[in-house]
Amino acid sequence: MNSIQSQIAENLKNIRKLRGYSYDQLAQITGVSKGMLSQIEKGESSPTVNTLWKIANGLQVSFSSLVEEKEPTVSVVRxxxxxxxxxxxxxxxxxxxxxxxxxxxxxxxxxxxxxxxxxxxxxxxxxxxxxxxxxxxxxxxxxxxxxxxxxxxxxxxxxxxxxxxxxxxxxxxxxxxxxxxxx
The missing domain is CATH 2.60.120.10 (Jelly Rolls)
Structure with a gap:
């Protein structure tokens, strides 16, 4: 799995769990099948830009929140x-x-x-x-x-x-x- 694919998988899973959505609920609000959503979260599918926009719009989050890398949990400033x-x-x-x-x-x-x-x-x-x-x-x-x-x-x-x-x-x-x- 490439790094962008794994980042999307991690971000989508975190957002879904934070909001307490099941795959059925997420599919309903995004218009993306629950099978596809599950594959994306597991890193088994590389979603298209169009699919990512559907997910972002359904969740009412920015497109970049699905693809960006999270800040490291430790930051050292010298x-x-x-x-x-x-x-x-x-x-x-x-x-x-x-x-x-x-x-x-x-x-x-x-x-x-x-x-x-x-x-x-x-x-x-x-x-x-x-x-x-x-x-x-x-x-x-x-x-x-x-x-x-x-x-x-x-x-x-x-x-x-x-x-x-x-x-x-x-x-x-x-x-x-x-x-x-x-x-």
């Missing part, structure tokens, strides 16, 4: 393999670790704030929360003119619907993780 987005003459370096995924509603960054850096972030639109976890050094976070000094091991959460500032007023680099949650 800082050495990431490229930073920089600002303020590289005094602020932001490494995207886990980009936004609409099904998870968050994204995670690793951020390095060099000595002397003051970075003001515009407010985010919608219902957005930021979580900051300081790994090393000391960060000053300013929200509505109130300064919060965060040291190694400290963390905070705030609604990011207002302008906020990250600063490093020390003489050594500060590193932290930043999680942005879109409620």
């Amino acid at each position: 800082l050495s393999e990431k490229t930073a987005v920089t600002e303020n003459n590289e005094l602020l370096q932001v490494y995207p670790y886990f980009p936004f995924d609409s099904s998870k509603k968050f994204e995670i960054y690793f951020m390095e704030i060099m000595p002397g850096c003051v970075h003001t972030s515009d407010r985010h639109h919608g219902s957005v929360e930021e979580y900051v976890l300081v790994c090393d050094g000391e960060a000053t976070v300013v929200i509505q003119e109130v300064e919060y000094v965060m040291k190694k091991g400290d963390s905070m959460r705030f609604e990011a619907t207002q302008t906020h500032t990250y600063a490093n007023f020390t003489d050594r680099k500060t590193s932290c993780y930043l999680l942005i949650y879109y409620a």
Whole structure:
């Protein structure tokens, strides 16, 4: 069985079981025979594009959800393999670790704030929360003119619907993780 055929088989089986459909029910809503559906799930048949569209439409899922590979259950992100987005003459370096995924509603960054850096972030639109976890050094976070000094091991959460500032007023680099949650 080729990899696309096995991927379709796995995806169809997972969707069918998740929704609790029997082959009879699936055949009724898709217009594809239960014998063909069973063969597809077992990897014994390579469905045509037309058949896949019938299945996708009947299940009300995207075509790609039947053919795409699932994300691995383990993802390792190495800082050495990431490229930073920089600002303020590289005094602020932001490494995207886990980009936004609409099904998870968050994204995670690793951020390095060099000595002397003051970075003001515009407010985010919608219902957005930021979580900051300081790994090393000391960060000053300013929200509505109130300064919060965060040291190694400290963390905070705030609604990011207002302008906020990250600063490093020390003489050594500060590193932290930043999680942005879109409620």
